[in-house]
Amino acid sequence: MKHLIGLLLLAGTSSGYAATAAKPALNLKTLDGGTFDISAQNGKWIIVNFWATWCSPCLKELPDISAFVAAHKDKVTAIGLDFEDAEKDEIEQFLKKHPLSYPVAQVDIDHPPQDFDAPKGLPNTYVIAPDGHVAKAFLGPITTKDLESATSD
Numbered sequence: 470m471k472h473l474i475g476l477l478l479l480a481g482t483s484s485g486y487a488a489t490a491a492k493p494a495l496n497l498k499t500l501d502g503g504t505f506d507i508s509a510q511n512g513k514w515i516i517v518n519f520w521a522t523w524c525s526p527c528l529k530e531l532p533d534i535s536a537f538v539a540a541h542k543d544k545v546t547a548i549g550l551d552f553e554d555a556e557k558d559e560i561e562q563f564l565k566k567h568p569l570s571y572p573v574a575q576v577d578i579d580h581p582p583q584d585f586d587a588p589k590g591l592p593n594t595y596v597i598a599p600d601g602h603v604a605k606a607f608l609g610p611i612t613t614k615d616l617e618s619a620t621s622d
Contacts, residue, residue, distance in 0.1 A: 492601040493517075493584030495548070499572035500561060505548045507597065514604075514620040515597035516547035519576075519588045522555065522563045526610040527592045531567060534594075537616045539570040545620060547571035552588055554578055596620060 495517065496506040507515055518534055520527035531549075538547045551560050551573055560575055581587045585595065594611050596619040598604040605619040 490584040491603070493582075493595075493597070493603065495582050495584065497548070497550075497574040497576070497582070499548075499574045500551075500557065500564070501572060503572060505572050505574060507601070510546055512599040514541075514545045514599060516545065516571075516616065517550065517585070517595040517597060518547060519550045519552045519581075519585075519591060519593040521551060521553035521591050522560065523553065524591045528567070530592055530610040530612070531569060533613050534611070534616070535568075535570040537613055541620070542570075545616075549573035550582070551575045552578055552581070552591060552593075 494507060496504065496508075499505050507517075516534060516538065518530075520531065522528075534547060534549075538545050547570075549569060549571060555575075557575060560573070564573060576582060578587075588608075590608055592607075592610055594607045595603055596605040596607075596616070607615065
């Protein structure tokens with residue numbers, strides 16, 4: 470399965486993947502014990518990033534997303550959605566080695582968040598506009614340039 474997802478990643482960045490709701494809801498418990506609720510983000514751009522610890526393209530983009538969020542914390546926030554069959558301890562150990570500037574939640578691969586399509590490959594990223602609609606969706610790794618473009622509207 471991991472190899473099939475890896476092959477899907479070769480397709481590159483695409484905007485053909487969308488949330489199932491025009492203004493998706495997302496309210497999750499994060500690994501640090503907090504909660505992340507899209508509706509509580511006070512008009513910020515929100516990056517929703519599905520990723521996994523074994524996904525090489527994910528590992529490449531995570532530092533860029535983290536740096537982008539840290540540099541734009543007045544207008545951008547993010548939530549990382551770990552999408553793999555792994556123990557919570559494994560993910561927490563990974564995050565100690567690869568710290569991020571935003572919270573991470575582990576999602577059930579059999580029951581992803583209701584208002585988002587199940588990822589067809591990883592990474593899969595949604596950029597939610599300040600008004601709550603999906604502004605852009607990407608399949609495959611994203612760059613700082615992609616994030617700048619998606620959040621400049």
